[in-house]
Amino acid sequence: MTSTRPRPTDNGPRRPRDTTRRGTRTVRVWTSAALAAAAALAALLVPLLAPLDQQAVDLTAKLLAPSADHPFGTDELGRDILLRSVHGLRVSLLVGITAALVASVLGLLIGAAAGALGGRTDRLVMRAVDTFTAVPHLLMGIFIVAMFRPGIWPVIASVGLTHWVSTARIVRAEVLSLRSRPYIDAAVSGGASRLRVARRHLVPAVLPQAGLAAVLMVPHAIWHESALSFLGLGIPAHQASLGTMINGARGSLLTGEWWPTLFPGLFIVVPTLAIAGLAGAWRERINPRRRSELVL
């Protein structure tokens, strides 16, 4: 049965632009901000208030289910999972942010050099980029940490040295498009050296993009840190780290104790999604035409 009402035509009055998308976006940004802030505060403050007693092994209290005393339960050595997770988050954030910074600064310098110098330097850098892209970077990261004694710095180095590639690509492309602007010509004509053109005109112009890439890198770096620790190659076992905790909980998962795996897992997933959500909002501001999707 067909309706007798006139159907809206393409020329008819349209409904005002869909506002729900905008609404959900605001909610998402604020949720992300709140979660990220909570994670940062917890990671900064809790270890000061409740220092992690590494000796607090209590085998009589091992693998207790979540309760009022231990909201997230205890692990296979009777340690409180909530407290250990917060300490682990602190390590993860530290490693994630430092590694993302290392990777981004490397990428910025390498990409700017390739774009600004061009010619042989550019070809050399792009081949290096291809090479790094061809090898899975977790594998490359494992190779790097395997050369050192386990600890925080090898993990930072391994993530930093394998993740400059994407930033370098972005920066190089941006620099190439800027290089043909007349204001670069004007600077060259005014006697500016290559280094000065790069420092004064090119790098400041790509900083917002590079900064965004750096923030997007943080969750990724955290995931890598956890993966390396899970494999037993990252943070040493006596230090609380989310990856190490999940690794230690593998046995108990099979016997039905889910909490030692789930809660540290949530501590990885929730803050990283929050950071990625914030970075996505920032990207929409820089480049509104691109739809936001989570990139990890």
Add this chain to the structure above:
Amino acid sequence: MSEPAPALELTGITAGYERRPPVVRDISLRVAAGEALGLLGPSGCGKSTLARVAALLHRPRAGTVHLAGRRATGFRHRAPRAQRTRVGVVFQQPRQAADPRLTLHDLIAEPLRATGDTTALPARVAALADATGLGTELLYRRPHQVSDGQLQRACLARALVLRPALLICDEMTAMLDASTTAALVAVVEDYRRDTGAALLTVGHDRALLHRWCDRLQEFPRERPLTPAP
């Protein structure tokens, strides 16, 4: 040998971009010391490319550039700084020619800082701002906060700040209204009277170039222009 060497001498210049056919084919021209030469040509005929070659910003595929009798082409990389700074350039579009992050003051002072000649920086910038009619208050704005005309004044000041012996104006006034055009032409004329600098202006406004320049030269047109759709 009493006659001084020409300020600019282009011999057999052929230039183009990447692997495309050349935009400028075998062009020679000469600007005598202290002379003002107007180069006329329709849009898209390669005037700007030739101006960039003359300003040592674009490497020609063939031909040589001499500035005041000294060879300025054939270097492995860019021409050396001492040669580049002998030429001041003003481009057609001030928006494209100004770094959006610099204030007008820094824009004008940039060449002084780049060459490390900062002793008289405040005085030089102030003098040029005054000459080009930029108020002190404007100097601390950024390009998006001023008009095209004001920005082009600042670009002209930047081109003059190193006291070049040759000034190249590539369609400098094409984007501007009549009064700003007159003001900028007056600034250039004052500068040339004070320093005896030579001038190469490139444009398609025959009446303006006729009034402004000592001599006009037509850009040789050997290719038909791209037909209008």
